[in-house]
Amino acid sequence: MLAGKTALITGSTSGIGLASAHVLAEQGINLVLHGLMDNDEGARLAQEFSDKYQIKTLFDNANLMDSNAISAFMKRAIQTMGSIDILINNAGIQHTEAVDTFPEDKWHAIMAINLTAAFHTIQHSLAGMKENSWGRIINIASVHGLVASKNKAAYCAAKHGLVGLTKVVALECAEHGITANAICPGWVDTPLINEQITDIANKENSSFEQAKYQLITAKQPLPEMMDPRQIGEFILFLCSDSARSITGSSLPMDGAWTAQ
Structure with a gap:
């Protein structure tokens, strides 16, 4: 069912995004990779995936703080790959500091990359998903999208916002065969x-x-x-037909963090 579909994963050159890319590629899912690499290095990574898994790949290093760059990235991805069937908003940054001294530039950067970029990528993906009557939007939020911790004002605010965005998208897209869910990991290696x-x-x-x-x-x-690959395997399940009724959910993978 999933072989031949295309997944776009932001922040997929390391960590959760890279591990998830391997899990999806193993199922024959084409990939749009994105991350902090120069174009030559990214092209080599994409070619490695293509050679290993016999899938179609594309790499882009768009600046997720720039809405125009995101627009160009998404248009290129859709034109090259045909459609974005699975969108995984994974890119994120962090800065820890008390609210009263939290740098304004760090606040804006965290909001832009951890939250606003997801709004833009979702907006660009929905037309094709609606046309195909199928889509999976998976936002990698955090346990900090559900509870707070000291010194993480911007991160918690952005991740709470990402959970809220996910719920709205799920409501608006429920009749179009599109699901939207947020995965909320605890500590990931x-x-x-x-x-x-x-x-x-x-x-x-x-x-x-x-x-x-x-x-x-x-x-x-x-x-x-948690091993990042575990999140990739959960993403794969959410893309499956077995998960077609799971939408609008905030799904903890947190070692009982939020059970307390």
Whole structure:
């Protein structure tokens, strides 16, 4: 059912996005890859996927803070691939600091990349999905789209907003064969949190692994980080026909973080 469809994944050159790209490619799903690489490096990555999985691929390094760049990116992807059937808004950045000293430029950057970019990519994808009476929109939110943590004002605000956007899109698209869901991971073993772990290690004069354990268990009962591939496999399920009635949901993968 999914072989031959096209998935666009923002932030897919590392972490959750890259792992998810491999999971989808294994099923014969064509890919639009995106991330912080120059065009030559990105083209090589796309070619590696194409050669390994025998799928059609495209790479773009559009600046997600620029709505015009997103528009050009989406138009290029649709013209090249024919349609975007599966949209995965995964790109995200982080900055941790108290509200009263939180830098304005960091606030705007986090809002632009973690929330506003998803609005633009969804808007550009919907016409084709409606025409095909099929689409899957999966927004990688966070446990911080459901609960808050100190020093994460912009990240929590953006991820809460992404959950709300997901619900509205689900309501508006329910009659068109399009589902929209938000996955809300807890701790995932990606480069995004290495800075937080390093800060703890330096403050506590502990090893990186000790700091990592301390960071996880301060919030999450399950004392381990999730492998990014697990999220890719959940994405694959949400794309399946078995999940066609799951829409408008905020789905935690958080080691019982929000069960407390």
